[in-house]
Amino acid sequence: MQTHLLSTDSEHYESSLQTASDLIKHGKIIAFPTETVYGLGASIWNEQQIKKIYQAKGRPSDNPIIAHIAKVEDVYSLAELVTDDSYKLMEIFFPGALTLVLKRKSVVPSIVSAGLDTIAVRMPNHEIALDLIQRSGSPLVAPSANTSGSPSPTTAQHVMNDLSGKISAILDGGDCGIGIESTVIDMTTSSPVILRPGSITAQMISDVLQKQVIHAGKTSSVTHSPGVKYRHYAPKARVVVLNEKERHLFRDSTQLILHPEPQNLSVETTSELEIRLLHQSTFYNELRRADALGYTTILIILPDKFEANNEGLYNRIKKSAEVNDTNP
Numbered sequence: 001m002q003t004h005l006l007s008t009d010s011e012h013y014e015s016s017l018q019t020a021s022d023l024i025k026h027g028k029i030i031a032f033p034t035e036t037v038y039g040l041g042a043s044i045w046n047e048q049q050i051k052k053i054y055q056a057k058g059r060p061s062d063n064p065i066i067a068h069i070a071k072v073e074d075v076y077s078l079a080e081l082v083t084d085d086s087y088k089l090m091e092i093f094f095p096g097a098l099t100l101v102l103k104r105k106s107v108v109p110s111i112v113s114a115g116l117d118t119i120a121v122r123m124p125n126h127e128i129a130l131d132l133i134q135r136s137g138s139p140l141v142a143p144s145a146n147t148s149g150s151p152s153p154t155t156a157q158h159v160m161n162d163l164s165g166k167i168s169a170i171l172d173g174g175d176c177g178i179g180i181e182s183t184v185i186d187m188t189t190s191s192p193v194i195l196r197p198g199s200i201t202a203q204m205i206s207d208v209l210q211k212q213v214i215h216a217g218k219t220s221s222v223t224h225s226p227g228v229k230y231r232h233y234a235p236k237a238r239v240v241v242l243n244e245k246e247r248h249l250f251r252d253s254t255q256l257i258l259h260p261e262p263q264n265l266s267v268e269t270t271s272e273l274e275i276r277l278l279h280q281s282t283f284y285n286e287l288r289r290a291d292a293l294g295y296t297t298i299l300i301i302l303p304d305k306f307e308a309n310n311e312g313l314y315n316r317i318k319k320s321a322e323v324n325d326t327n328p
């Protein structure tokens with residue numbers, strides 16, 4: 001299968017969006033930009049099309065997919081028992097990088113949720129994504145448009161590198177602004193639980209709801225979100241994370257150092273060592289670039305308080321450094 005790269009510059013926008021939505025309506029899967037990362041979309045009502053997403057990505061069948069809507073009202077066609085708290089969050093954060101896990105309506109195919117009785121819903125804050133969903137005539141289910149286990153794609157080229165020949169088209173919308181996946185929050189329990197941290201923080205949510213918000217990973221050993229148990233966001237290179245005080249553990253074999261203020265880092269660069277900026281919007285690009293250059297060791301140095309000020313990015317950094325043999 002040839003994967004078409006569809007430009008969205010002003011000259012091609014109309015025909016590209018038309019082509020992309022026609023492909024979706026004909027049961028094909030296509031990648032599209034959002035403000036977080038690129039998604040790989042299928043109609044929520046087409047089970048065969050959704051199966052193609054799992055196949056193309058090599059996604060484990062027990063890992064559910066987020067439904068993307070273009071209008072807040074669409075949530076009511078997918079979920080039931082939408083509480084006042086959920087409504088408040090939608091009012092403030094939709095469209096945006098927040099995904100709500102709600103009770104799934106039985107009309108929604110269970111393959112979307114990998115058999116769970118819940119459904120994850122988000123309204124992306126991206127003109128092309130919203131336009132595509134609207135033209136396709138139904139909410140689109142869309143996981144990140146990468147091969148399962150590799151870093152999520154933040155450019156059309158990243159998608160092409162992973163999925164060329166496996167999907168029908170990619171809508172090229174340039175770089176994703178946020179650069180990491182959405183915050184996922186479970187609203188089906190009495191206290192909301194953050195299943196995956198992101199750029200919308202626990203504090204921001206707690207300020208809106210005026211109640212405590214729990215982080216799943218920090219409070220219990222139970223994995224609430226099936227996807228969390230898999231190794232994600234990982235390059236082929238070995239990633240080592242140290243704080244400033246552990247810098248002496250710095251090893252000669254390191255080929256790349258990532259740091260939030262590289263200009264202030266007092267490490268001698270050599271022809272074998274690069275020092276580059278650590279930033280949420282370019283983090284996945286750095287991991288993919290390191291792999292393309294054949295680097296085998298990446299060192300990430302974190303200043304004090306980095307975690308508190310960057311909960312989403314910190315989570316992805318730790319995940320990229322994890323070695324998990326159950327990775328599919």
Ligand code: AMP
Nearest residue numbers: 064065118119120143144225226227228
């Ligand atoms: P991705 O679409 O690749 O960014 O991954 C979506 C994330 O949301 C994964 O970690 C999933 O496990 C999680 N997710 C999707 N739907 C649900 C759901 N119904 N309940 C809990 N977690 C979900």
Ligand code: MG
Nearest residue numbers: 143144145152
């Ligand atoms: Mg993903």
